[in-house]
Structures are given as structure tokens and as C-alpha cells.
Amino acid sequence: MTTILGIIIIVCILLVIFYVARTVELTKELKGEADDTESTSNVQGYLMLGFLIAFFIGITWSSIYFIPKMLPAPSSVHGVEVEKLFNMTLFFTGIVFVVTHIVLFWFAFKYREKKGAKAYHFSHSNMLELLWTAIPAVVMLVLVVKGLVTWLSIFPDTKTLTKDTMVIEVTAQQFKWNIRYPGVDKDFGSRKIDTAHIGIATPDVWWKNELGIDWTDKASHDDFFADTLYLVKNKPVLMKLGALDVLHSFYLPHFRVKMDCVPGVPTTFYFIPNESTVEKRKLLSKLPEWQKINPETGLPKYATFNFELACAELCGRSHYNMQRYVMVVEQAEYDAWVLSHTPIYAAVEKAQNDALAKLNGSETSNAILSDSLKVAVDSQLVVELASNEVVLEK
Amino acid sequence: MATEEVVNLHAEAHHDAHDEHHPETFLTKYIFSQDHKMIAKQFLYTGMFWAIVGAFLSILFRLQLGWPDTAFPFLETILGKWAEGGKISNDFYYALVTMHGTILVFFVLTAGLSGTFSNLLIPYQVGARDMASGFMNMLSYWFFFLSGVVMFCSFFVHTGPASGGWTAYPPINGMRDVAINKGSGLGLDLWIISMALFIVSVLLGGLNYVATILNLRTKGMTMWRMPLTIWAFLFTAILGILSFPALLAAVVLMSFDRLAGTSFYLSDIVVNGQLLSHHGGSPILFQHLFWFLGHPEVYIIIVPAMGLVSEVLSVHARKPIFGYRAMVFSLMAITVLAFLVWAHHMFVTGMNPFAGSIFVLFTLIIAVPSAVKVFNWITTIWRGNIRLNPAMLFAIGFVSMFISGGLTGIFLGNSAIDIPLHDTYFVVAHFHIVMGVAAFFGMFAGVYHWFPKMFGRHMNDTMGYIHFYGTLIGAYAIFFPMHFMTGIPRRYARFDSFEFANNFGGLNKFISIVAMIVFVLQLMFVLNVVYSSLRGRRMKSLNPYGATTLEWTTPIEHFHGNWAGEIPEVHRWPYDYATNGQEYITQTTPLSEDELAH
Ligand code: HEM
Ligand SMILES: [Cu+2]
Ligand SMILES: [Cu+2]
Numbered sequence: 001m002t003t004i005l006g007i008i009i010i011v012c013i014l015l016v017i018f019y020v021a022r023t024v025e026l027t028k029e030l031k032g033e034a035d036d037t038e039s040t041s042n043v044q045g046y047l048m049l050g051f052l053i054a055f056f057i058g059i060t061w062s063s064i065y066f067i068p069k070m071l072p073a074p075s076s077v078h079g080v081e082v083e084k085l086f087n088m089t090l091f092f093t094g095i096v097f098v099v100t101h102i103v104l105f106w107f108a109f110k111y112r113e114k115k116g117a118k119a120y121h122f123s124h125s126n127m128l129e130l131l132w133t134a135i136p137a138v139v140m141l142v143l144v145v146k147g148l149v150t151w152l153s154i155f156p157d158t159k160t161l162t163k164d165t166m167v168i169e170v171t172a173q174q175f176k177w178n179i180r181y182p183g184v185d186k187d188f189g190s191r192k193i194d195t196a197h198i199g200i201a202t203p204d205v206w207w208k209n210e211l212g213i214d215w216t217d218k219a220s221h222d223d224f225f226a227d228t229l230y231l232v233k234n235k236p237v238l239m240k241l242g243a244l245d246v247l248h249s250f251y252l253p254h255f256r257v258k259m260d261c262v263p264g265v266p267t268t269f270y271f272i273p274n275e276s277t278v279e280k281r282k283l284l285s286k287l288p289e290w291q292k293i294n295p296e297t298g299l300p301k302y303a304t305f306n307f308e309l310a311c312a313e314l315c316g317r318s319h320y321n322m323q324r325y326v327m328v329v330e331q332a333e334y335d336a337w338v339l340s341h342t343p344i345y346a347a348v349e350k351a352q353n354d355a356l357a358k359l360n361g362s363e364t365s366n367a368i369l370s371d372s373l374k375v376a377v378d379s380q381l382v383v384e385l386a387s388n389e390v391v392l393e394k
Numbered sequence: 395m396a397t398e399e400v401v402n403l404h405a406e407a408h409h410d411a412h413d414e415h416h417p418e419t420f421l422t423k424y425i426f427s428q429d430h431k432m433i434a435k436q437f438l439y440t441g442m443f444w445a446i447v448g449a450f451l452s453i454l455f456r457l458q459l460g461w462p463d464t465a466f467p468f469l470e471t472i473l474g475k476w477a478e479g480g481k482i483s484n485d486f487y488y489a490l491v492t493m494h495g496t497i498l499v500f501f502v503l504t505a506g507l508s509g510t511f512s513n514l515l516i517p518y519q520v521g522a523r524d525m526a527s528g529f530m531n532m533l534s535y536w537f538f539f540l541s542g543v544v545m546f547c548s549f550f551v552h553t554g555p556a557s558g559g560w561t562a563y564p565p566i567n568g569m570r571d572v573a574i575n576k577g578s579g580l581g582l583d584l585w586i587i588s589m590a591l592f593i594v595s596v597l598l599g600g601l602n603y604v605a606t607i608l609n610l611r612t613k614g615m616t617m618w619r620m621p622l623t624i625w626a627f628l629f630t631a632i633l634g635i636l637s638f639p640a641l642l643a644a645v646v647l648m649s650f651d652r653l654a655g656t657s658f659y660l661s662d663i664v665v666n667g668q669l670l671s672h673h674g675g676s677p678i679l680f681q682h683l684f685w686f687l688g689h690p691e692v693y694i695i696i697v698p699a700m701g702l703v704s705e706v707l708s709v710h711a712r713k714p715i716f717g718y719r720a721m722v723f724s725l726m727a728i729t730v731l732a733f734l735v736w737a738h739h740m741f742v743t744g745m746n747p748f749a750g751s752i753f754v755l756f757t758l759i760i761a762v763p764s765a766v767k768v769f770n771w772i773t774t775i776w777r778g779n780i781r782l783n784p785a786m787l788f789a790i791g792f793v794s795m796f797i798s799g800g801l802t803g804i805f806l807g808n809s810a811i812d813i814p815l816h817d818t819y820f821v822v823a824h825f826h827i828v829m830g831v832a833a834f835f836g837m838f839a840g841v842y843h844w845f846p847k848m849f850g851r852h853m854n855d856t857m858g859y860i861h862f863y864g865t866l867i868g869a870y871a872i873f874f875p876m877h878f879m880t881g882i883p884r885r886y887a888r889f890d891s892f893e894f895a896n897n898f899g900g901l902n903k904f905i906s907i908v909a910m911i912v913f914v915l916q917l918m919f920v921l922n923v924v925y926s927s928l929r930g931r932r933m934k935s936l937n938p939y940g941a942t943t944l945e946w947t948t949p950i951e952h953f954h955g956n957w958a959g960e961i962p963e964v965h966r967w968p969y970d971y972a973t974n975g976q977e978y979i980t981q982t983t984p985l986s987e988d989e990l991a992h
Contacts, residue, residue, distance in 0.1 A: 119712040151754065
């Protein structure tokens with residue numbers, strides 16, 4: 001009903017405009033002024049000038065209003081460099097933007113059609129053209145050089161990384177992140193991409209070893225999955241990225257990190273987080289925008305601030321929902337956090353034993369839950385480890 | 395000169411054929427017409443149809459983005475199972491954005507824009523009786539039509555239309571029967587078929603445009619006397635001919651992956667705990683092929699608009715275009731460089747950083763010819779006597795949009811800055827302003843300007859002014875604030891899963907409302923076109939704007955062959971405005987005694 005009403009109103013408005021516009025044109029034609037473009041050009045000239053002014057007011061106002069709502073300053077070493085480059089580009093392009101717009105609309109106003117006025121014949125000027133080829137070229141050169149220095153510094157040769165670089169493996173899949181840590185030995189167990197490793201671990205327990213972790217490799221025995229990405233402040237980290245099903249993109253907005261996760265093609269990203277979560281909250285607490293109370297929690301926004309991990313490459317219907325928190329902590333807190341995890345190997349082994357015991361007892365049960373592992377026999381269910389919510393795929 | 399002889403021969407041959415006066419039936423005159431002017435109208439109307447469809451889709455997904463928690467019962471009425479309870483399902487949200495992108499990029503801004511104006515203006519402005527091959531030209535339209543029919547059908551199949559993005563990246567689009575995405579089944583099959591037909595249409599059209607421009611110029615119409623519109627159409631056609639085949643190859647290989655189990659783009663894929671047998675391919679290969687078309691494609695869209703705008707600015711400023719040769723050389727530079735920058739869409743796919751550097755270099759170099767064009771346009775209106783009619787306003791609006799959107803390209807082209815910006819709203823703002831809105835403005839400028847030539851009648855200017863200011867202000871209100879959403883990922887059906895992305899609820903509502911208003915305004919434009927073509931003020935003089943080019947020497951009534959007698963000879967360049975104390979001198983005016991040829 002409201003829809004039909006809405007459509008009728010829109011049609012009416014259109015018709016009113018249409019009839020008014022038609023009448024205006026017809027009267028003009030009757031008065032013999034149809035080809036008199038000069039008086040309309042005059043009005044339009046002023047309107048162009050008006051637009052120019054309104055445009056700049058709009059830009060200024062929206063900047064004041066929206067800039068505080070934007071992502072906070074970067075929390076990584078390279079992010080700061082990227083921000084500098086951004087601002088430098090903003091400086092140059094800002095000048096061009098303002099000057100060209102003023103000139104464009106000012107000319108439209110100033111040189112609007114006037115009776116008897118003559119246009120000035122000015123068909124080329126090699127000097128001018130050379131000038132405005134050379135100046136942009138020089139500016140671009142500066143930006144390219146600055147840009148490439150920054151760009152190449154973001155991608156160091158992974159072979160030359162220092163010993164204290166943390167390595168974390170993230171494998172994306174619809175619609176979650178598998179975050180694997182190498183455990184206390186700091187060494188990942190290898191993965192085998194073949195049907196002998198990927199799929200059902202044993203006939204009794206339906207844990208799909210989707211990553212193809214090779215249990216015969218002892219290094220795998222202390223690897224664990226985490227549901228939050230933990231990083232250590234000021235400690236370099238190398239993300240090893242991959243995907244199981246479709247493209248995803250590992251995106252840490254606050255750290256200015258983004259790298260696609262590609263099935264079959266491993267990628268990496270190296271960066272150094274330089275603010276801890278706690279520090280970031282403290283920094284944000286000084287900004288008015290972040291002091292606003294969040295109606296849901298009743299707390300100021302800065303108090304519940306968290307770094308986040310998002311997906312930035314269209315991966316299907318729940319693409320917008322691949323959220324994980326990122327915590328940046330001090331080394332000691334990190335070490336304790338590592339110890340609090342049950343390795344995958346132990347969890348799977350325990351689940352298997354439980355399953356066997358249960359199976360021997362009663363034939364009917366086909367879904368078994370252990371503390372650290374949710375196991376589902378229904379192949380429609382994607383198995384989730386640890387405390388992660390189960391994503392239903394029907 | 396050899397070329398001139400050929401031109402003459404051809405002109406005569408054509409003339410003879412014309413004398414025979416084939417009886418024209420309704421079918422050959424309006425449907426299977428081989429007349430470039432009729433085909434131009436067919437492209438225009440089909441393009442307008444698709445523009446309305448594509449824009450309507452955007453209104454639907456703007457409802458979702460503006461009011462993600464509100465149910466709109468009428469959505470269920472029109473969309474059925476895709477909007478149960480009045481809320482658009484995620485699957486259909488992605489189908490909407492995919493189809494919106496595909497339709498606007500290909501059907502509206504490629505076929506609708508180039509198809510309309512290349513067809514209308516190439517024979518007129520180079521002085522030819524028709525295209526080199528009227529038959530191929532007709533085929534080009536009908537392949538486009540067919541491709542549209544197939545795309546339209548895909549809305550009604552059980553999987554819904556393609557929903558994996560207009561860029562159709564595998565693996566989400568590369569596997570047909572694996573349950574990872576609804577629209578990647580039959581919907582995407584139809585998408586691929588439709589694109590293949592579309593590519594045939596582009597190639598048929600493009601070859602024809604190039605052949606006509608190179609071979610059918612009238613006597614005296616040397617290359618350096620061609621209007622910038624024609625140069626623009628020439629480069630556009632070359633871009634299309636060289637780049638669209640890459641897309642064809644890309645989607646054909648993808649079909650093999652989808653239907654025959656090959657592994658061009660697939661490797662080591664695990665779905666539902668099962669390892670698929672695909673091995674050894676790379677999804678990145680598809681991206682290289684796609685963007686080898688994709689980047690030239692954005693220039694295929696903007697270059698004709700640049701041509702139209704150059705012409706309109708010069709005619710209505712009553713001044714020669716400033717730096718004619720620089721304008722041609724910058725187009726040429728853009729055409730060449732357009733093939734060397736494709737990987738700037740792929741900076742964060744894990745490509746070798748050194749390879750990335752090369753693409754940064756070329757990408758930022760493209761900004762130089764772009765800047766030259768902008769400065770030359772501005773100088774063109776400097777000290778003019780500017781007739782501010784709707785065509786001219788849209789041309790000036792085009793320059794503004796091209797500046798605003800082009801400048802953000804400089805951020806994106808610098809790979810380091812692109813890391814945080816890629817696939818966020820900053821990119822959405824960039825390409826909608828520089829490509830979407832700017833190309834539409836160029837197209838509007840063209841329609842308002844050449845409408846009398848197409849229909850023998852004038853458009854309603856009052857509606858034109860309302861249309862212009864509404865669209866200018868509306869487009870900036872929609873897309874400018876998106877720059878502030880830097881860092882917010884694009885292609886999100888809602889933002890509340892993330893704290894960092896959930897700051898702009900009010901802005902999203904505002905954008906959605908403005909989008910609806912702008913959409914209604916475009917309906918007014920369509921109304922204006924349809925009404926004016928039937929009832930508009932009749933065109934009285936042959937050359938209402940005092941323009942110099944050849945199309946204004948043809949009679950108001952259309953007939954196949956364009957000129958009743960001989961095709962006029964050209965004696966000078968097309969930009970003799972404010973020359974020798976005269977307001978304008980047409981291209982057909984012989985040189986005076988003391989004048990040097992241009
Ligand atoms: C000054 C010149 C320009 C530069 C340096 C530039 C640079 C870029 C870059 C680097 C991207 C990739 C951004 C990303 O995805 O992260 C991009 C995206 C895009 N640009 Fe431009 N651009 C320029 C002008 C144009 C023009 C003239 C058009 C069209 C007429 C255009 C249309 C597009 C489109 C459609 C996309 C996005 C495609 C997508 O991801 O869906 N750009 N541009
Ligand atoms: Cu995703
Ligand atoms: Cu590009």
C-alpha cells in the first residue's frame with residue numbers, strides 16, 4: 001500500500017515538473033525567445049558560481065563531521081609510513097583539486113555568454129602545454145620514488161628475517177579464519193595436500209583435517225588453533241596466508257595490513273605492531289569521538305576498543321561476517337596465553353578416545369562433544385574447533 | 395594521394411547504390427536497419443533501458459545498506475524467495491551488486507555510450523554515407539541485444555543471477571557444481587554466455603568503426619582534420635579490439651574449469667572437508683586476464699566521453715579546443731599506457747613486489763596525459779563566450795568529476811597506499827566518480843547536444859537544467875562522503891559485524907536517500923528524451939549551435955546516405971572558432987586567399 005502510494009507520489013511529482021517545464025518552453029517559443037540562449041546563460045553562470053561555493057562548503061563541513069569517525073591512526077610501523085605517503089599525496093592532489101575547481105567554475109561564470117561578446121581565439125601554446133606536462137610529471141616522479149621506497153620496505157626478503165620474528169599461519173575458508181600457532185617449539189608441523197591427509201581423520205571421529213596436518217611430523221604435536229589473533233607489541237610478525245575454498249583477503253584495518261588468501265598459492269605479509277590494545281585504548285580515550293557512550297554497553301567507546309581482522313575479498317554470502325579480534329599484548333602475557341591452549345593433536349587424540357569409548361558403549365550416539373573439540377557427524381555441519389561458533393551451511 | 399582516391403571511389407560507389415532506392419519495409423527500416431543513425435538510436439534506447447534496470451538494482455541494495463534491519467514488504471512482492479519477509483537475502487544482495495556492475499560497465503557505459511555515439515557521429519563527422527559495413531554494424535547491435543536477453547533471463551533462473559562480483563573471480567565463480575555460491579551455477583553460465591555474445595558485438599562494432607574512420611573519410615578530411623570525437627572513437631575501438639579478446643579467453647577457460655574439470659584457475663581446493671581433484675592452476679591467472687581487459691575497459695568507457703566533451707566544450711565556448719594535437723597525443727598515450735597498468739588492481743594478491751613497482755610507475759605516468767587533458771579543457775573555456783545550455787553544463791560537470799575521481803587514482807596507483815585502500819569504499823568512490831558519473835555526464839552532454847541531429851527536435855531545456863543540478867549535487871552527495879569510509883570494506887551486505895566498520899550508519903542512510911532522488915531524476919531525463927523525440931520543439935536551422943563539423947550540413951530529415959548530393963569536401967580543421975574575426979568557419983568553407991591550411 002505504502003509502496004503504491006509512494007510510486008503515485010513520485011509519478012505526480014514527475015508530471016508536475018514535466019508540465020511546468022513544458023509550459024516554460026512553450027511560452028518561450030511563443031515569445032520567440034527559444035533561440036535566445038543569452039539570458040539563460042546568465043542565470044546558469046550564477047548557478048555555477050553558487051555550486052562552486054556550496055561544493056566547498058559541503059566538503060569542509062563533511063570533513064569536519066566525518067574525519068573523527070574514520071579509522072584511528074595506524075598501529076604498525078609500516079602503517080605510519082603509508083599514512084605519511086597518503087598525506088603527502090593528499091597535499092599535492094588537494095592543491096590541484098581546489099585550484100582546478102575554482103578555475104573551472106569561475107571561468108564558467110566569468111565567461112558566460114554575453115551579447116556582442118567575442119570569444120578569444122587561443123588554439124595552442126607550446127609553452128603552457130609543456131609547463132603543465134612537466135609539472136605533473138615531476139610531481140608524479142616524486143610520488144613514485146617515495147611510494148616505491150615505502151612499498152619495497154614493506155616486503156623484505158623473507159629469508160633474511162631475524163630470529164625473533166613470530167610466524168603465524170592463517171588459513172581462510174567460508175566463512176572463518178583458521179589461526180594456527182606453532183606452539184612452544186616455534187615450528188609448524190607440515191601440511192600435506194592430499195586425500196590421505198585431508199578429510200576424515202578416522203572412521204569413528206568425523207574431524208575433517210581440512211588443513212591436511214601431518215601427524216607423523218612431530219613438530220605438529222604442539223601446534224594449536226586460536227580464536228583470537230594474538231600479537232606481541234613491537235615484535236615483527238610474518239603472516240603465512242592461505243585459503244581452502246575461494247579467495248579471501250586477510251585485512252587488519254588498524255595495522256594497514258591487507259593480503260589476499262589464495263587457494264593453492266601461498267602468500268605472506270610481514271609487519272610490526274607498535275601499539276598494544278591497552279595503549280591504543282588509552283590513546284583513543286583522549287579523542288571526543290571515542291569518549292561517546294556506546295548505548296549497547298553503557299561504556300565509552302574507547303573502553304571496548306579492539307583491533308579486528310576482516311575479510312576484504314568477496315567470498316560468498318557471509319563475506320561481511322568473517323570477524324575475529326586481534327589482541328596486541330606484551331611478551332609475558334603472550335607466553336601465558338600460549339600455554340593456556342591445548343594443542344590440536346592432543347585434542348584430536350582425546351576426542352578419538354572418547355568417541356571409541358562411547359561407541360563401544362552405545363551404538364546410537366553419532367555426535368560427540370568434547371571440551372575442546374566439537375565433533376559432528378552430519379556432513380552438512382562445518383566443524384569448528386574450540387569456542388568458535390558453529391557456522392551452519394545448509 | 396592514394397587515400398583520397400579510395401575515398402572518392404567509395405563515395406561514388408555508395409552513391410550509386412543509394413540511387414537505386416531499395417524499398418524500405420518497417421522491418422528493414424526500424425528493426426534490422428543497416429543505417430548508422432537508426433542503429434545509434436537502437437543503442438541509445440537499449441542503453442537507457444539497461445541504465446534504468448542497473449540503477450534500479452542499486453536502489454534495492456541501497457535499501458539494504460541504509461536500513462539493514464528494516465523489512466520492506468514490497469521487496470518480497472517483487473523478489474519473492476530472494477527477499478523473504480521483506481529482507482533481501484545475502485545471496486541476492488551479492489547478485490544485485492554483481493549485476494549492477496556488469497550491466498552498467500558493459501551494457502550501459504560501453505555499448506550504450508560507444509554504440510550510440512560512434513554510430514551516430516563517425517559517418518556524419520568524417521563525411522561517409524554509412525559505416526564501412528552496414529551489415530556488420532547491424533550484427534553488432536543484434537549481438538548486443540541478444541547478450542542482453544540472455545543476461546535478463548538469468549534473473550529468473552532458480553540459482554538467481556551471477557553473484558560473485560562483476561569481476562567474476564574464480565574460484566568462487568570457477569566451480570559450477572560445488573555448493574559454495576548460489577549464483578555460480580546456472581546464473582553464471584548465462585552470465586558467461588551473455589558476455590561472450592557481448593564481446594562479439596564489441597568486436598564487430600569496433601572493427602567497423604576503425605575501418606570507417608581509416609577508409610571512408612571524405613575528400614580533404616585528413617586525420618589531423620578529424621574532430622576529437624572521432625579520434626576518441628578510434629582509440630576506443632582499438633582499445634576494445636585489443637582487450638576484449640582477453641576477457642573472452644578468460645571466461646572460456648573458466649568454462650572449461652566449470653564444465654570439463656580442467657584446472658586453469660583452480661588448485662588445492664578443500665570444500666566441506668573434501669579435497670577436490672583440481673590441481674596446478676592459479677586463480678591469479680584469471681585476474682591477470684580479466685584486468686588486461688578490465689583496465690582498458692575503463693578507458694573504453696571514459697575515452698568516448700572525453701571526445702564528446704571536448705567537442706561540446708569547444709562548440710559552446712565558441713572557441714577552438716585548446717591544444718588539439720596535445721589532446722590527440724594524450725589520448726594516444728592513454729591508449730598505450732592503458733595496456734600496461736592492469737596489475738594495479740592486484741597489488742595485494744601476493745604479486746612480486748618488484749613487478750608491482752613497474753605497475754606503479756606506469757599507473758602514475760597515466761596521470762600525466764590525464765592532467766594535460768584537464769588543463770586543456772579548462773583553457774578551452776577561458777575567455778570564451780560560453781553558452782551554458784544543458785549540454786555545456788554536463789560537459790563542465792564532466793571535467794569536475796574527472797578531476798575529483800582522477801585525483802584519487804593517484805592514491806590508489808601508489809601500491810603502498812593501496813594496501814589499506816584496496817577493496818574499500820575509497821575505491822568505490824574513486825571509480826564511481828571518475829568512471830560512473832563522469833562517463834554518464836559525457837553521455838548526457840552528448841545526448842543534449844546531438845539530440846536535434848538524432849530526432850530533428852530539441853530537448854526540453856528546463857528539465858535539462860533540473861536534471862543537471864540534481865544529478866551534479868546528488869552524485870557528489872552520494873560519492874564524495876564515501877572517501878571518508880576509507881578502510882571500510884566494500885561488498886559488505888551489512889557493517890555491524892565489525893566495530894571499525896559500524897561508524898557510518900547515518901551516512902549510509904543519507905546516501906541511500908540521495909540515490910533514490912537521483913534515480914527519479916534520471917527517469918525524468920528518460921521522459922524528456924522520449925517526449926522530446928516525439929513532440930519536442932522542431933529544429934528550424936540546419937546548424938543550431940553554429941558548429942563547424944560536417945554532421946550539421948546534413949538535412950534534418952534522415953535518409954540512408956546522409957547527403958542528398960555529393961558529400962561535401964573538407965578544407966580546414968574542425969575548430970575554426972573566433973577565427974579571422976568570424977564567430978565560426980565550417981569545415982566545408984574553402985580557405986581564403988591568404989590563409990594557411992590547418
Ligand atoms: C589518474 C588516473 C587513474 C589512476 C592512477 C587510477 C588508479 C586506479 C587503481 C590503482 C585502482 C585499483 C584500486 C584497488 O582496487 O585497490 C583503480 C580502480 C578502478 N579505477 Fe582507476 N585510476 C585512474 C583513472 C581511472 C579512470 C579514468 C577510470 C574510468 C573511467 C577508472 C576506473 C576504475 C575502476 C572501475 C576501478 C575499480 C574496479 C574494481 O575493483 O571493481 N580509473 N584505479
Ligand atoms: Cu570474504
Ligand atoms: Cu585500472
